[in-house]
Amino acid sequence: MGLNRRQMLLTTLAAAGGAVLAGCGGGGRSETGTGAATGSAGFPVTIEGKLGAATIPQAPQRVVSVGYTDHDAILALGVAPVAARYWYGDEEVVVQPWAQAAAQAVGAAPAVLNMSSVEPEKIAAQRPDLVIGLYSDLDAQSYPVVSAVAPTVGPPRGFDDYGAPWQEYTRETGRALGKEAEAEKLITDLEARFVAARDADPQWKGRSVVVASRSADKISVFSSQDPRSRFFTQLGFTVPPRIDQLAAGKFYTEFSFEQASELDHDLIVWDQLSFTPGGKATVVGDPLLSRLPAMRDGRTVFLEGATELAFAWQTVLSLPSVLDAVVPQLQRAIPKT
Numbered sequence: 485m486g487l488n489r490r491q492m493l494l495t496t497l498a499a500a501g502g503a504v505l506a507g508c509g510g511g512g513r514s515e516t517g518t519g520a521a522t523g524s525a526g527f528p529v530t531i532e533g534k535l536g537a538a539t540i541p542q543a544p545q546r547v548v549s550v551g552y553t554d555h556d557a558i559l560a561l562g563v564a565p566v567a568a569r570y571w572y573g574d575e576e577v578v579v580q581p582w583a584q585a586a587a588q589a590v591g592a593a594p595a596v597l598n599m600s601s602v603e604p605e606k607i608a609a610q611r612p613d614l615v616i617g618l619y620s621d622l623d624a625q626s627y628p629v630v631s632a633v634a635p636t637v638g639p640p641r642g643f644d645d646y647g648a649p650w651q652e653y654t655r656e657t658g659r660a661l662g663k664e665a666e667a668e669k670l671i672t673d674l675e676a677r678f679v680a681a682r683d684a685d686p687q688w689k690g691r692s693v694v695v696a697s698r699s700a701d702k703i704s705v706f707s708s709q710d711p712r713s714r715f716f717t718q719l720g721f722t723v724p725p726r727i728d729q730l731a732a733g734k735f736y737t738e739f740s741f742e743q744a745s746e747l748d749h750d751l752i753v754w755d756q757l758s759f760t761p762g763g764k765a766t767v768v769g770d771p772l773l774s775r776l777p778a779m780r781d782g783r784t785v786f787l788e789g790a791t792e793l794a795f796a797w798q799t800v801l802s803l804p805s806v807l808d809a810v811v812p813q814l815q816r817a818i819p820k821t
Contacts, residue, residue: 526662533638535627540635543662544614548597548607550630551619555594556583556799557657558616561666564592567610569599569620573793582794582802602626608633616660618653619646646735647709651675654800670800677804678718681811686720687820692749693721697756698767703739703747707731711798712755715806719814724749744772751817752778753785758792785813 530539548567549555555568555578564587568578578596579587586592597606602622607615607630615636622630622638630636637660640648651671658667682688693716695706706713708723709731717723726746730737739746757763764786773779787795791809794802 526664529659529662531637531656531659532641534641534643535622535624535638536631536636538631538635538637538660540614540660544612544660546610546612547614547616547661548610548612548634549594550597550599550602550607550615550617550622551653553619553797553799553802554616554653554657555579556586556797556801557654557667557670558661559583559586559590559592560654560670560800561658561661561663562586562590563661563663564590565594565616566612567595567597567607569597580793580797580802581790582797582805586801602630604629604633614660616657618648618656644707644709644733644735647707647711649714650711650798650800650803674800674803675718677807681807682718682720685811685815685818685820687818688814689720691721691751691818692724693717693751693753694724694727694747694749695753695755696747698754698760698770698773700761701741703741703744704736705739705747706736706755707734710735712795715795715798715803715810716751716753719811721751741770741772744770744776747773748776748778750778751783751785751814752776753787755787755795756792757786757788764788783817785810785817 527543528539528541530537547558547563547565549558549565550569552569552571555565558565559579570578573580575598576596578594579592595610599606602617602620604626612634615630615634617630617636617638618640620639622636627636627638637656639645640652640656643652654667654671655664658664693713695710695712695716697704705727707728708714708717709728713723727737754764754767757767760766767773767786778784787810791806794805
């Protein structure tokens, strides 16, 4: 039995069927949406998604974010969601440190939607006039129900589940909010940071990378279509074709410890260390992993603490801090010659 996205990202791809974080919804419901999209230019707008089309008749005033990270782009565009979905960490917090300034700028205090899966009744209780669930587990069963509550922008077409790049999520959010120009500006500015980092260290171009996570009984690696791997391809690295072949349309593939040699590429990035029993020390001390040339040679990046959390989000607001933390590690792992 496979893992859903929530289990996968929170338990370092531990055994399928593991417990899902649960809890009651927190936070109070805002009576009005502060920082709501303004004006009527560009409306109505219809956004075609993987699960259906959303027609937004006018600038939304009460936006609910049901994507795990969608509220970052909403906040970055100057709109305060009335409710946002909890992912992990403090169950009363949905606005992460990198998004605090954007939230304060629009006076955002979203109610917390604590859902292990989409619960339409919790969404309806917020009286939304727009639901954004781009990076979400909306599916063929839940999407029609949520769409009956309010126009719902679901996962984008043309990508694997959870596989669209941050640019697509930002751009689609901008369309839904009538802020396309602002979204393009955010995208252009952040892309410029990736280009600058890539140009400053051209030795990364074409080098192979695997973004991996070690659980108690297996190793998992993200495909090239997962945003985590895309972070490194934007810096010039490439994901080995074999990883995508084995993933076969999923956002990750798995290996046993005895198959550790599958990870031996130019760079190994170890993610989700807070969910690895023993953390970084377990990876470094693993008798099979430690034999890999990339591990022996120090061609590794370890994502820990605040960087691990921001890397998980992969949003227009979280990625600047990830670049600040990861680029120096990359320069040490694969330096200029």
